[in-house]
Amino acid sequence: MKSLRHLILPTILTGFAILLTILLPSVEDGVENGSIIGLFVSIYVLFIFISFIFYKHPIYKQVTSDIISIIFVLLILWELSTNRFEILTSFIYPTPGEVMQQFKKDAPDLVLHLLASIRLLASGFLLAVCLAIPLGIISAWFGRLDRIMRPIASVLAPIPPIVLIPYAIAILPSFRASSIFVIFIGAFWPIFVAALNGVAGIDRRYIDSARTLGLNNWTLFRKIIFPAALPSIFTGLTIGMILSFILLTAAEMIGANAGIGYYVKLATDFGNYTRVVAGILFIGLIVTIVMTILTQLERYLLRWRK
Protein backbone atom coordinates (compact mmCIF):
# COMPACT_ATOMS: atom_id res chain seq x y z
CA MET A 1 0.00 0.00 0.00
CA LYS A 2 2.88 2.34 0.77
CA SER A 3 3.95 2.20 -2.88
CA LEU A 4 0.58 3.64 -3.91
CA ARG A 5 0.57 6.51 -1.41
CA HIS A 6 1.73 9.04 -3.98
CA LEU A 7 -1.48 8.37 -5.96
CA ILE A 8 -3.76 9.67 -3.21
CA LEU A 9 -3.56 13.45 -3.75
CA PRO A 10 -3.83 13.46 -7.57
CA THR A 11 -6.70 10.96 -7.40
CA ILE A 12 -8.63 13.08 -4.90
CA LEU A 13 -8.04 16.19 -7.02
CA THR A 14 -9.16 14.42 -10.21
CA GLY A 15 -12.32 13.22 -8.51
CA PHE A 16 -12.93 16.68 -7.07
CA ALA A 17 -12.43 18.28 -10.48
CA ILE A 18 -14.82 15.88 -12.22
CA LEU A 19 -17.40 16.36 -9.47
CA LEU A 20 -17.20 20.16 -9.82
CA THR A 21 -17.59 19.88 -13.57
CA ILE A 22 -20.71 17.78 -13.26
CA LEU A 23 -22.34 19.64 -10.33
CA LEU A 24 -21.66 23.31 -11.07
CA PRO A 25 -23.60 24.90 -13.89
CA SER A 26 -21.41 26.21 -16.69
CA VAL A 27 -21.59 29.72 -18.13
CA GLU A 28 -20.77 28.88 -21.71
CA ASP A 29 -23.43 26.89 -23.47
CA GLY A 30 -21.35 25.74 -26.41
CA VAL A 31 -18.85 23.68 -24.46
CA GLU A 32 -19.74 20.19 -23.35
CA ASN A 33 -18.59 18.95 -19.98
CA GLY A 34 -17.24 15.90 -21.81
CA SER A 35 -14.14 17.59 -23.22
CA ILE A 36 -13.07 19.10 -19.90
CA ILE A 37 -13.59 15.78 -18.12
CA GLY A 38 -11.64 14.16 -20.96
CA LEU A 39 -8.77 16.60 -20.25
CA PHE A 40 -8.73 15.75 -16.54
CA VAL A 41 -8.83 12.03 -17.21
CA SER A 42 -6.07 12.12 -19.84
CA ILE A 43 -3.77 14.10 -17.51
CA TYR A 44 -4.52 11.61 -14.76
CA VAL A 45 -3.76 8.64 -17.05
CA LEU A 46 -0.55 10.34 -18.16
CA PHE A 47 0.41 10.76 -14.51
CA ILE A 48 -0.21 7.06 -13.73
CA PHE A 49 1.91 6.19 -16.75
CA ILE A 50 4.82 8.47 -15.71
CA SER A 51 4.75 7.29 -12.11
CA PHE A 52 4.93 3.74 -13.45
CA ILE A 53 8.18 4.63 -15.26
CA PHE A 54 9.61 5.95 -12.00
CA TYR A 55 8.35 3.05 -9.92
CA LYS A 56 11.86 2.45 -8.56
CA HIS A 57 12.54 6.05 -7.53
CA PRO A 58 10.32 7.15 -4.65
CA ILE A 59 11.51 10.77 -4.89
CA TYR A 60 10.68 11.10 -8.62
CA LYS A 61 7.35 9.45 -7.94
CA GLN A 62 6.63 12.02 -5.24
CA VAL A 63 7.74 14.90 -7.47
CA THR A 64 5.50 13.77 -10.34
CA SER A 65 2.60 13.45 -7.93
CA ASP A 66 3.20 16.97 -6.55
CA ILE A 67 3.54 18.56 -9.98
CA ILE A 68 0.42 16.85 -11.30
CA SER A 69 -1.46 18.05 -8.22
CA ILE A 70 -0.37 21.64 -8.89
CA ILE A 71 -1.48 21.31 -12.52
CA PHE A 72 -4.88 20.08 -11.34
CA VAL A 73 -5.27 22.93 -8.88
CA LEU A 74 -4.42 25.45 -11.63
CA LEU A 75 -6.83 23.76 -14.06
CA ILE A 76 -9.63 23.78 -11.49
CA LEU A 77 -8.99 27.47 -10.73
CA TRP A 78 -8.95 28.22 -14.46
CA GLU A 79 -12.19 26.33 -15.03
CA LEU A 80 -13.89 27.93 -12.01
CA SER A 81 -12.83 31.49 -12.84
CA THR A 82 -13.91 31.27 -16.47
CA ASN A 83 -16.53 28.67 -17.18
CA ARG A 84 -18.26 28.42 -13.78
CA PHE A 85 -18.22 31.83 -12.10
CA GLU A 86 -17.10 34.06 -15.00
CA ILE A 87 -14.72 36.12 -12.89
CA LEU A 88 -12.59 36.56 -16.03
CA THR A 89 -14.10 37.95 -19.23
CA SER A 90 -14.94 35.14 -21.58
CA PHE A 91 -13.74 37.10 -24.64
CA ILE A 92 -10.03 37.22 -23.73
CA TYR A 93 -9.97 34.32 -21.25
CA PRO A 94 -11.04 31.10 -22.97
CA THR A 95 -12.18 28.19 -20.82
CA PRO A 96 -10.14 24.97 -20.62
CA GLY A 97 -12.89 23.15 -22.53
CA GLU A 98 -12.82 25.66 -25.37
CA VAL A 99 -9.05 25.37 -25.65
CA MET A 100 -9.34 21.59 -25.74
CA GLN A 101 -11.93 21.76 -28.49
CA GLN A 102 -9.80 24.20 -30.45
CA PHE A 103 -6.90 21.78 -30.12
CA LYS A 104 -8.94 18.94 -31.54
CA LYS A 105 -10.24 21.06 -34.38
CA ASP A 106 -6.84 22.48 -35.31
CA ALA A 107 -4.78 19.32 -34.77
CA PRO A 108 -4.12 18.60 -38.50
CA ASP A 109 -3.23 22.28 -39.07
CA LEU A 110 -0.99 22.36 -36.01
CA VAL A 111 0.94 19.35 -37.26
CA LEU A 112 1.60 21.10 -40.58
CA HIS A 113 2.70 24.28 -38.79
CA LEU A 114 4.89 22.20 -36.52
CA LEU A 115 6.59 20.50 -39.47
CA ALA A 116 7.32 23.87 -41.06
CA SER A 117 8.81 25.10 -37.77
CA ILE A 118 10.87 21.97 -37.18
CA ARG A 119 12.41 22.28 -40.63
CA LEU A 120 13.62 25.80 -39.87
CA LEU A 121 14.72 24.94 -36.35
CA ALA A 122 16.58 21.80 -37.40
CA SER A 123 18.37 23.53 -40.29
CA GLY A 124 19.53 26.47 -38.19
CA PHE A 125 20.39 24.49 -35.09
CA LEU A 126 22.21 21.65 -36.85
CA LEU A 127 24.18 24.11 -38.95
CA ALA A 128 25.26 25.82 -35.73
CA VAL A 129 26.18 22.47 -34.11
CA CYS A 130 28.21 21.34 -37.14
CA LEU A 131 30.21 24.58 -37.27
CA ALA A 132 30.40 25.64 -33.63
CA ILE A 133 31.73 22.38 -32.15
CA PRO A 134 34.70 21.86 -34.52
CA LEU A 135 35.50 25.58 -34.60
CA GLY A 136 35.31 25.79 -30.81
CA ILE A 137 37.56 22.78 -30.35
CA ILE A 138 40.08 23.97 -32.94
CA SER A 139 40.14 27.48 -31.46
CA ALA A 140 40.77 26.12 -27.99
CA TRP A 141 43.51 23.83 -29.22
CA PHE A 142 45.58 26.56 -30.84
CA GLY A 143 46.51 29.10 -28.18
CA ARG A 144 46.78 31.97 -30.63
CA LEU A 145 43.32 31.36 -32.10
CA ASP A 146 41.91 30.98 -28.59
CA ARG A 147 43.22 34.40 -27.60
CA ILE A 148 41.69 35.95 -30.74
CA MET A 149 38.30 34.23 -30.52
CA ARG A 150 37.55 34.86 -26.86
CA PRO A 151 37.34 38.67 -27.08
CA ILE A 152 35.49 38.40 -30.42
CA ALA A 153 32.97 36.00 -28.88
CA SER A 154 32.51 38.17 -25.80
CA VAL A 155 31.63 41.16 -27.99
CA LEU A 156 29.43 39.39 -30.55
CA ALA A 157 27.71 36.78 -28.40
CA PRO A 158 25.77 39.20 -26.16
CA ILE A 159 24.04 40.96 -29.11
CA PRO A 160 20.45 39.69 -28.82
CA PRO A 161 19.90 37.91 -32.16
CA ILE A 162 16.25 39.03 -32.11
CA VAL A 163 17.34 42.50 -33.26
CA LEU A 164 18.83 40.91 -36.38
CA ILE A 165 15.52 39.44 -37.57
CA PRO A 166 14.07 42.42 -39.52
CA TYR A 167 17.42 43.22 -41.09
CA ALA A 168 18.06 39.57 -41.97
CA ILE A 169 14.66 39.44 -43.68
CA ALA A 170 15.59 42.58 -45.60
CA ILE A 171 18.98 41.44 -46.85
CA LEU A 172 18.45 37.72 -47.41
CA PRO A 173 16.53 36.36 -50.41
CA SER A 174 13.81 34.44 -48.56
CA PHE A 175 12.16 34.29 -45.16
CA ARG A 176 13.42 30.74 -44.86
CA ALA A 177 17.04 31.81 -45.35
CA SER A 178 16.76 34.70 -42.93
CA SER A 179 15.14 32.70 -40.13
CA ILE A 180 17.67 29.88 -40.51
CA PHE A 181 20.42 32.50 -40.37
CA VAL A 182 19.06 34.07 -37.20
CA ILE A 183 18.56 30.69 -35.48
CA PHE A 184 22.08 29.75 -36.54
CA ILE A 185 23.54 32.93 -35.03
CA GLY A 186 21.57 32.43 -31.83
CA ALA A 187 22.66 28.83 -31.35
CA PHE A 188 26.22 29.26 -32.63
CA TRP A 189 27.73 31.38 -29.87
CA PRO A 190 26.63 29.39 -26.81
CA ILE A 191 27.75 26.13 -28.44
CA PHE A 192 31.01 27.66 -29.66
CA VAL A 193 31.86 29.13 -26.27
CA ALA A 194 30.91 25.86 -24.54
CA ALA A 195 33.18 23.86 -26.86
CA LEU A 196 35.98 26.38 -26.33
CA ASN A 197 35.65 26.21 -22.55
CA GLY A 198 35.17 22.45 -22.67
CA VAL A 199 38.54 21.92 -24.35
CA ALA A 200 40.32 24.61 -22.34
CA GLY A 201 39.06 23.00 -19.15
CA ILE A 202 40.14 19.43 -19.92
CA ASP A 203 41.98 17.94 -16.99
CA ARG A 204 45.71 18.06 -17.75
CA ARG A 205 45.99 14.42 -16.61
CA TYR A 206 43.97 13.13 -19.55
CA ILE A 207 46.11 14.98 -22.06
CA ASP A 208 49.35 13.81 -20.41
CA SER A 209 48.02 10.30 -20.22
CA ALA A 210 47.02 10.40 -23.89
CA ARG A 211 50.40 11.78 -24.91
CA THR A 212 52.24 8.90 -23.23
CA LEU A 213 50.17 6.50 -25.34
CA GLY A 214 51.62 8.07 -28.48
CA LEU A 215 48.29 8.91 -30.13
CA ASN A 216 48.12 10.55 -33.52
CA ASN A 217 46.24 13.86 -33.72
CA TRP A 218 43.05 12.43 -35.19
CA THR A 219 42.73 9.74 -32.52
CA LEU A 220 43.61 12.28 -29.84
CA PHE A 221 40.79 14.51 -31.06
CA ARG A 222 38.23 11.77 -31.53
CA LYS A 223 38.89 9.60 -28.49
CA ILE A 224 40.18 12.09 -25.91
CA ILE A 225 39.49 15.76 -26.64
CA PHE A 226 35.94 15.39 -27.92
CA PRO A 227 34.60 13.09 -25.18
CA ALA A 228 36.40 15.13 -22.51
CA ALA A 229 34.80 18.35 -23.76
CA LEU A 230 31.36 16.78 -24.26
CA PRO A 231 29.90 17.59 -20.80
CA SER A 232 30.58 21.28 -21.39
CA ILE A 233 29.38 21.07 -25.03
CA PHE A 234 26.04 19.74 -23.81
CA THR A 235 25.43 22.77 -21.61
CA GLY A 236 26.01 24.86 -24.75
CA LEU A 237 23.60 22.69 -26.74
CA THR A 238 20.89 23.16 -24.12
CA ILE A 239 21.25 26.96 -24.11
CA GLY A 240 21.51 26.96 -27.92
CA MET A 241 18.32 24.94 -28.24
CA ILE A 242 16.33 27.26 -25.96
CA LEU A 243 17.58 30.31 -27.87
CA SER A 244 16.72 28.58 -31.17
CA PHE A 245 13.11 28.17 -30.08
CA ILE A 246 12.86 31.80 -29.00
CA LEU A 247 14.31 33.00 -32.31
CA LEU A 248 12.26 30.58 -34.38
CA THR A 249 8.94 31.74 -32.95
CA ALA A 250 10.02 35.37 -32.98
CA ALA A 251 11.04 35.16 -36.65
CA GLU A 252 7.80 33.37 -37.51
CA MET A 253 5.75 36.06 -35.80
CA ILE A 254 7.51 38.71 -37.85
CA GLY A 255 7.70 37.31 -41.33
CA ALA A 256 6.42 33.77 -41.86
CA ASN A 257 3.36 32.33 -43.55
CA ALA A 258 3.53 29.00 -41.72
CA GLY A 259 4.85 27.65 -38.41
CA ILE A 260 3.74 27.55 -34.79
CA GLY A 261 4.81 31.15 -34.14
CA TYR A 262 2.81 32.25 -37.18
CA TYR A 263 -0.22 30.30 -35.92
CA VAL A 264 -0.20 32.23 -32.62
CA LYS A 265 0.46 35.57 -34.34
CA LEU A 266 -2.36 35.09 -36.84
CA ALA A 267 -4.80 34.12 -34.09
CA THR A 268 -3.79 37.21 -32.09
CA ASP A 269 -4.37 39.43 -35.14
CA PHE A 270 -7.87 38.03 -35.52
CA GLY A 271 -8.59 38.25 -31.82
CA ASN A 272 -9.11 34.51 -31.50
CA TYR A 273 -7.73 34.11 -28.01
CA THR A 274 -8.85 30.51 -27.64
CA ARG A 275 -6.54 29.71 -30.51
CA VAL A 276 -3.77 31.87 -28.99
CA VAL A 277 -3.89 29.95 -25.72
CA ALA A 278 -4.06 26.62 -27.57
CA GLY A 279 -1.01 27.66 -29.62
CA ILE A 280 0.98 28.78 -26.57
CA LEU A 281 0.25 25.53 -24.74
CA PHE A 282 1.15 23.55 -27.85
CA ILE A 283 4.51 25.34 -28.18
CA GLY A 284 5.16 24.67 -24.50
CA LEU A 285 4.49 20.99 -25.06
CA ILE A 286 6.80 20.81 -28.09
CA VAL A 287 9.64 22.63 -26.33
CA THR A 288 9.30 20.27 -23.38
CA ILE A 289 9.45 17.22 -25.64
CA VAL A 290 12.50 18.48 -27.55
CA MET A 291 14.36 19.45 -24.36
CA THR A 292 13.54 16.05 -22.82
CA ILE A 293 14.99 14.29 -25.87
CA LEU A 294 18.14 16.43 -25.57
CA THR A 295 18.46 15.67 -21.85
CA GLN A 296 18.01 11.95 -22.43
CA LEU A 297 20.65 12.03 -25.17
CA GLU A 298 22.99 13.82 -22.78
CA ARG A 299 22.31 11.32 -20.05
CA TYR A 300 23.06 8.45 -22.41
CA LEU A 301 26.23 9.89 -23.93
CA LEU A 302 27.58 11.02 -20.56
CA ARG A 303 26.60 7.85 -18.70
CA TRP A 304 30.24 7.39 -17.74
CA ARG A 305 30.07 10.31 -15.31
CA LYS A 306 29.72 9.57 -11.62
Next chain:
Amino acid sequence: MSTIVYENVGVTYESNGHQAIKNLNLTINSGEIISFIGPSGCGKSTALNVAAGLIEPSLGAFKVDDEIITKPGTDRGVVFQNYSLFPWMSNLENVRFALAQKADLPKKALIERAKELLDKVGIKGKSQHVYPSKVSGGMQQRVAIARMFALDSPIFLMDEPFAAVDEITRKHLQQLLLDLWEKEKSRKTIVLVTHNIEEAIYLSDRVIVLHEGEAILAKEITFKRPRNRQSLEADTEYLTIRNQLLEAIEGKV
Protein backbone atom coordinates in the same frame (compact mmCIF):
# COMPACT_ATOMS: atom_id res chain seq x y z
CA MET B 1 68.84 -1.92 -24.08
CA SER B 2 67.34 1.03 -22.35
CA THR B 3 69.83 3.05 -20.43
CA ILE B 4 68.47 6.23 -18.94
CA VAL B 5 70.66 9.24 -18.31
CA TYR B 6 69.87 12.47 -16.50
CA GLU B 7 72.65 14.85 -17.57
CA ASN B 8 72.87 18.01 -15.44
CA VAL B 9 69.10 18.19 -15.57
CA GLY B 10 67.51 21.30 -14.10
CA VAL B 11 63.83 22.18 -14.17
CA THR B 12 62.51 25.64 -13.40
CA TYR B 13 58.78 26.24 -13.70
CA GLU B 14 58.15 29.29 -15.84
CA SER B 15 54.88 30.10 -14.13
CA ASN B 16 56.32 30.76 -10.67
CA GLY B 17 60.08 30.52 -11.15
CA HIS B 18 60.20 27.60 -8.75
CA GLN B 19 63.31 25.46 -9.24
CA ALA B 20 61.92 21.94 -8.94
CA ILE B 21 65.13 20.11 -9.89
CA LYS B 22 68.71 21.34 -9.55
CA ASN B 23 71.50 19.73 -11.50
CA LEU B 24 70.42 16.09 -11.42
CA ASN B 25 73.04 13.67 -12.69
CA LEU B 26 72.04 10.03 -12.78
CA THR B 27 72.58 7.02 -14.98
CA ILE B 28 70.07 4.19 -14.73
CA ASN B 29 71.30 0.98 -16.29
CA SER B 30 69.15 -1.09 -18.57
CA GLY B 31 67.10 -3.55 -16.53
CA GLU B 32 67.60 -1.68 -13.26
CA ILE B 33 64.88 -0.69 -10.82
CA ILE B 34 65.43 2.62 -9.12
CA SER B 35 63.27 4.63 -6.73
CA PHE B 36 63.09 8.36 -6.23
CA ILE B 37 62.15 9.03 -2.65
CA GLY B 38 61.69 12.16 -0.59
CA PRO B 39 59.12 14.41 1.06
CA SER B 40 56.45 16.11 -1.05
CA GLY B 41 57.82 18.98 -3.06
CA CYS B 42 61.28 17.41 -3.31
CA GLY B 43 61.03 17.17 -7.10
CA LYS B 44 60.53 13.44 -7.43
CA SER B 45 57.40 13.67 -9.57
CA THR B 46 59.07 16.32 -11.72
CA ALA B 47 62.02 13.99 -12.26
CA LEU B 48 59.62 11.30 -13.46
CA ASN B 49 57.72 13.70 -15.71
CA VAL B 50 61.01 14.65 -17.35
CA ALA B 51 61.58 10.95 -18.06
CA ALA B 52 58.03 10.66 -19.41
CA GLY B 53 58.75 13.56 -21.76
CA LEU B 54 55.93 15.63 -20.30
CA ILE B 55 58.30 18.27 -18.91
CA GLU B 56 61.28 19.46 -20.92
CA PRO B 57 64.36 20.18 -18.79
CA SER B 58 65.26 23.86 -18.69
CA LEU B 59 68.91 22.88 -18.29
CA GLY B 60 70.89 19.81 -19.29
CA ALA B 61 69.44 16.82 -21.11
CA PHE B 62 67.50 13.66 -20.49
CA LYS B 63 68.55 10.73 -22.66
CA VAL B 64 67.42 7.21 -23.37
CA ASP B 65 70.15 5.19 -25.12
CA ASP B 66 72.04 8.38 -25.99
CA GLU B 67 69.00 9.92 -27.60
CA ILE B 68 67.73 13.19 -26.15
CA ILE B 69 64.10 12.91 -25.07
CA THR B 70 61.75 15.87 -25.14
CA LYS B 71 58.45 14.20 -25.93
CA PRO B 72 56.39 11.31 -24.60
CA GLY B 73 56.56 8.04 -26.48
CA THR B 74 55.37 4.46 -26.30
CA ASP B 75 58.91 3.34 -25.43
CA ARG B 76 58.10 4.58 -21.92
CA GLY B 77 54.96 3.36 -20.20
CA VAL B 78 53.68 5.64 -17.45
CA VAL B 79 51.46 5.09 -14.44
CA PHE B 80 50.38 8.38 -12.92
CA GLN B 81 49.79 9.12 -9.28
CA ASN B 82 46.11 9.77 -9.90
CA TYR B 83 45.42 6.82 -12.25
CA SER B 84 44.44 9.07 -15.20
CA LEU B 85 42.20 6.48 -16.80
CA PHE B 86 39.86 7.92 -19.41
CA PRO B 87 36.51 8.06 -17.59
CA TRP B 88 34.47 7.76 -20.83
CA MET B 89 35.98 4.36 -21.59
CA SER B 90 35.21 1.20 -19.65
CA ASN B 91 38.10 -0.40 -17.77
CA LEU B 92 38.49 -2.93 -20.55
CA GLU B 93 38.28 -0.24 -23.20
CA ASN B 94 41.05 1.74 -21.44
CA VAL B 95 43.42 -1.21 -21.67
CA ARG B 96 42.32 -2.18 -25.18
CA PHE B 97 42.83 1.39 -26.33
CA ALA B 98 46.43 1.37 -25.08
CA LEU B 99 47.05 -2.01 -26.71
CA ALA B 100 45.67 -0.79 -30.02
CA GLN B 101 48.23 2.04 -30.09
CA LYS B 102 51.09 -0.41 -29.95
CA ALA B 103 49.94 -3.65 -31.57
CA ASP B 104 48.31 -3.98 -34.97
CA LEU B 105 45.91 -6.78 -34.06
CA PRO B 106 42.29 -7.50 -34.96
CA LYS B 107 39.83 -6.09 -32.45
CA LYS B 108 38.92 -9.50 -31.03
CA ALA B 109 42.53 -10.36 -30.25
CA LEU B 110 42.99 -6.96 -28.62
CA ILE B 111 40.00 -7.55 -26.37
CA GLU B 112 41.25 -11.02 -25.43
CA ARG B 113 44.68 -9.62 -24.58
CA ALA B 114 43.16 -6.75 -22.59
CA LYS B 115 41.05 -9.20 -20.59
CA GLU B 116 44.14 -11.29 -19.80
CA LEU B 117 45.99 -8.23 -18.55
CA LEU B 118 43.06 -7.17 -16.37
CA ASP B 119 42.75 -10.71 -14.98
CA LYS B 120 46.43 -10.51 -14.08
CA VAL B 121 45.98 -7.39 -11.94
CA GLY B 122 42.87 -8.85 -10.33
CA ILE B 123 40.16 -7.00 -12.24
CA LYS B 124 37.86 -9.82 -13.21
CA GLY B 125 34.43 -10.44 -14.67
CA LYS B 126 31.94 -7.63 -14.45
CA SER B 127 34.38 -5.00 -13.18
CA GLN B 128 36.14 -5.13 -16.54
CA HIS B 129 33.11 -3.76 -18.32
CA VAL B 130 32.13 -0.91 -16.01
CA TYR B 131 33.35 2.68 -16.19
CA PRO B 132 36.30 3.62 -13.96
CA SER B 133 34.06 5.90 -11.89
CA LYS B 134 32.10 2.85 -10.78
CA VAL B 135 35.06 1.14 -9.07
CA SER B 136 37.27 2.13 -6.13
CA GLY B 137 40.49 4.13 -6.41
CA GLY B 138 42.54 1.02 -5.74
CA MET B 139 40.85 -0.83 -8.58
CA GLN B 140 41.34 2.11 -10.92
CA GLN B 141 45.03 2.04 -10.10
CA ARG B 142 45.17 -1.66 -11.01
CA VAL B 143 43.56 -0.88 -14.35
CA ALA B 144 46.15 1.87 -14.87
CA ILE B 145 48.90 -0.67 -14.19
CA ALA B 146 47.31 -3.12 -16.63
CA ARG B 147 47.27 -0.31 -19.18
CA MET B 148 50.99 0.27 -18.66
CA PHE B 149 51.65 -3.45 -19.05
CA ALA B 150 49.63 -3.31 -22.27
CA LEU B 151 52.12 -0.93 -23.84
CA ASP B 152 54.89 -3.44 -23.01
CA SER B 153 57.48 -0.66 -23.17
CA PRO B 154 61.11 -1.36 -22.27
CA ILE B 155 60.86 1.39 -19.66
CA PHE B 156 58.24 1.68 -16.93
CA LEU B 157 57.76 5.00 -15.17
CA MET B 158 55.56 4.84 -12.09
CA ASP B 159 54.54 7.81 -9.95
CA GLU B 160 53.35 6.60 -6.53
CA PRO B 161 51.64 3.65 -8.21
CA PHE B 162 50.65 1.90 -5.01
CA ALA B 163 49.88 4.88 -2.79
CA ALA B 164 46.11 4.70 -3.18
CA VAL B 165 45.68 0.97 -2.61
CA ASP B 166 45.32 -1.00 0.59
CA GLU B 167 48.20 -2.94 2.17
CA ILE B 168 47.25 -6.37 0.78
CA THR B 169 46.62 -5.12 -2.74
CA ARG B 170 49.85 -3.14 -2.60
CA LYS B 171 51.87 -6.26 -1.80
CA HIS B 172 50.07 -8.18 -4.52
CA LEU B 173 50.74 -5.51 -7.14
CA GLN B 174 54.39 -5.11 -6.08
CA GLN B 175 54.83 -8.87 -6.49
CA LEU B 176 53.13 -8.75 -9.88
CA LEU B 177 55.52 -6.03 -11.03
CA LEU B 178 58.57 -7.95 -9.78
CA ASP B 179 57.36 -11.21 -11.35
CA LEU B 180 56.95 -9.53 -14.68
CA TRP B 181 60.33 -7.87 -14.37
CA GLU B 182 62.18 -11.04 -13.29
CA LYS B 183 60.61 -13.31 -15.88
CA GLU B 184 61.50 -11.24 -18.90
CA LYS B 185 64.80 -11.98 -20.61
CA SER B 186 65.27 -8.37 -21.60
CA ARG B 187 64.45 -6.82 -18.28
CA LYS B 188 62.52 -3.61 -18.11
CA THR B 189 64.07 -0.50 -16.69
CA ILE B 190 61.78 0.73 -13.96
CA VAL B 191 61.76 4.19 -12.39
CA LEU B 192 59.54 4.44 -9.36
CA VAL B 193 58.49 7.46 -7.34
CA THR B 194 57.41 6.70 -3.81
CA HIS B 195 57.37 8.11 -0.31
CA ASN B 196 57.32 4.64 1.23
CA ILE B 197 60.82 3.62 2.37
CA GLU B 198 59.99 -0.08 2.78
CA GLU B 199 58.57 -0.22 -0.72
CA ALA B 200 61.61 1.52 -2.16
CA ILE B 201 64.05 -0.89 -0.50
CA TYR B 202 62.04 -3.99 -1.31
CA LEU B 203 61.68 -3.19 -5.01
CA SER B 204 64.79 -1.26 -5.99
CA ASP B 205 68.39 -1.82 -6.95
CA ARG B 206 69.08 1.76 -6.02
CA VAL B 207 67.23 4.37 -4.00
CA ILE B 208 67.79 8.04 -4.80
CA VAL B 209 66.84 10.50 -2.07
CA LEU B 210 65.80 13.88 -3.40
CA HIS B 211 65.75 16.98 -1.24
CA GLU B 212 64.65 20.35 -2.59
CA GLY B 213 65.40 19.25 -6.13
CA GLU B 214 68.81 17.77 -5.43
CA ALA B 215 69.89 14.13 -5.23
CA ILE B 216 71.45 14.02 -1.77
CA LEU B 217 71.91 10.27 -1.50
CA ALA B 218 72.07 7.32 -3.90
CA LYS B 219 71.92 4.09 -1.96
CA GLU B 220 72.67 0.73 -3.59
CA ILE B 221 70.38 -2.04 -2.41
CA THR B 222 72.24 -5.30 -2.89
CA PHE B 223 69.87 -7.85 -1.35
CA LYS B 224 69.57 -10.95 -3.50
CA ARG B 225 66.42 -11.45 -5.58
CA PRO B 226 63.87 -12.84 -5.28
CA ARG B 227 63.62 -11.04 -1.97
CA ASN B 228 61.63 -12.22 0.96
CA ARG B 229 59.81 -9.57 2.92
CA GLN B 230 60.02 -11.29 6.34
CA SER B 231 63.71 -12.17 6.25
CA LEU B 232 64.48 -8.76 4.79
CA GLU B 233 62.80 -6.97 7.63
CA ALA B 234 64.71 -9.06 10.17
CA ASP B 235 68.05 -8.27 8.51
CA THR B 236 70.25 -5.79 10.41
CA GLU B 237 71.61 -4.39 7.14
CA TYR B 238 68.06 -3.65 6.07
CA LEU B 239 67.52 -1.69 9.26
CA THR B 240 70.76 0.24 8.74
CA ILE B 241 69.76 1.18 5.19
CA ARG B 242 66.30 2.10 6.33
CA ASN B 243 67.58 4.44 9.04
CA GLN B 244 70.13 5.95 6.69
CA LEU B 245 67.41 6.72 4.13
CA LEU B 246 65.09 8.02 6.81
CA GLU B 247 67.76 10.42 8.09
CA ALA B 248 68.50 11.59 4.57
CA ILE B 249 64.82 12.21 3.88
CA GLU B 250 64.49 14.19 7.06
CA GLY B 251 67.46 16.27 5.97
CA LYS B 252 69.99 15.22 8.62
CA VAL B 253 72.80 14.39 6.18
